[in-house]
Amino acid sequence: xxxxxxxxxxxxxxxxxxxxxxxxxxxxxxxxxxxxxxxxxxxxxxxxxxxxxxxxxxxxxxxxxxxxxxxxxxxxxxxxxxxxxxxxxxxxxxxxxxxxxxxxxxxxxxxxxxxxxxxxxxxxxxxxxxxxxxxxxxxxxxxxxxxxxxxxxxxxxxxxxxxxxxxxxxxxxxxxxxxxxxxxxxxxxxxxxxxxxxxxxxxxxxxxxxxxxxxxxxxxxxxxxxxxxxxxxxxxxxxxxxxxxx
Numbered sequence: 001x002x003x004x005x006x007x008x009x010x011x012x013x014x015x016x017x018x019x020x021x022x023x024x025x026x027x028x029x030x031x032x033x034x035x036x037x038x039x040x041x042x043x044x045x046x047x048x049x050x051x052x053x054x055x056x057x058x059x060x061x062x063x064x065x066x067x068x069x070x071x072x073x074x075x076x077x078x079x080x081x082x083x084x085x086x087x088x089x090x091x092x093x094x095x096x097x098x099x100x101x102x103x104x105x106x107x108x109x110x111x112x113x114x115x116x117x118x119x120x121x122x123x124x125x126x127x128x129x130x131x132x133x134x135x136x137x138x139x140x141x142x143x144x145x146x147x148x149x150x151x152x153x154x155x156x157x158x159x160x161x162x163x164x165x166x167x168x169x170x171x172x173x174x175x176x177x178x179x180x181x182x183x184x185x186x187x188x189x190x191x192x193x194x195x196x197x198x199x200x201x202x203x204x205x206x207x208x209x210x211x212x213x214x215x216x217x218x219x220x221x222x223x224x225x226x227x228x229x230x231x232x233x234x235x236x237x238x239x240x241x242x243x244x245x246x
Contacts, residue, residue, distance in 0.1 A: 001002050003050055007059035014205030015145045025199035026058045028172040029076045032153060034088070034114060035062055037138045042080060042089035044242055045070040054149035055090055073100040085112040092120040093127060096138065098131055110136065114214055115156060117141045122237065125164050132160055142166035142237060146214065146221055148199040151175065152235050165234040173197040176220070177229045187231040244245050 001015035001022075001184045003013040017025075043066050067084045069076065077099055080086060091099075096118055099105070116131070119141035131138045139159050143153040152175060154167030154219050169175040174196040177185040185191040200221050204212045214222050226239040 003048065003053070003138065003145050013207055013210055016205050017148050017151070018202055019121060021148050021199050021201060022054070022057065024172060024197065025150055027056050028150045028197065028199055029058050030056060030062055030168045031172070032150070032170045033065060034156070036087070037089040040065045040067060040085055040112070042077070042084070042086045042091075044072050044077060044089060044091055049060070049120075049143045050143070050149045051090055051092075069217045074102050077197050078102060078105055078110070078142070081110050081113055082108040085180075086110075087112055087116050088117070089113075090117040090119070090141070090244070093118055094121075095122045096123075096127055096131065100127070106134070112221055115139050115152065119143060119166075124233075128159070128163055134175070140166045142225060142235065144195070146223075147195050147197070148201070148202045149191075150197070150199060151187070151195050151223075154234075162234050165230075165236050167235065168233045169195075169235075170197075172199070175229070175235060177227055177235075185228070188227045190226055193223045193225045193227040195223060196220045 003012040004014055005125055006012065010221050028119050031209055041055065041064050043056055045051050056066055067080060068084065068217045072095055113136060116135060116136040117139050123140045137159055139156060140154045143149045144151060150173055152166045152169055154165055158193040176190060176194045177191040177196050179185050202218060216222060224241045225237055226241060227235050227237045229235050
């Protein structure tokens, strides 16, 4: 399939994924995250987004039930989590913020919910803490259309302990922080985040120059994101190298 990027650095580019890259994204996601038999997953993101499509494909592959919302509504989301006994979901920070503002949200039984993954934009620390106070674990995730979704995720063990971090690399995934000279940065030093794995895109559709700029020697994907990594491998996203106002 071809999935278009959000276009934050120019015109949207068509990211080409194959059966192989898609399957490896599914395997990478499944082995890293806590997926169990008879789990029930809430699909609330639009399916033209890799954050929705890859988990839904994983649900089919793994035999997990998908409960799909036609459109997002914060009150309805709480209702579905209760009524459908949702075990996990992937929601963007804005959705989590709207859900936190729902009056009388404490009336809903969310005991089946083990965790919520959240990504696509920076996740405020106070939002993680607000959900932690109501015993809902929010795990920050970092990924790209070009990586078919997976890049880094924070495990439940470190969701609060390493708050503000997007975690460590997924299984079957490698991450480097690289300086302007193409050398690996020291712990705590900022540089560009590079990702490698069998789930990296094949190319940008009909954009060979853009492909060559993005996928470099060794199959490394240059993300264009500035990050640092501590001495335990936890990644902290800082900024974008380039953006444009549309």
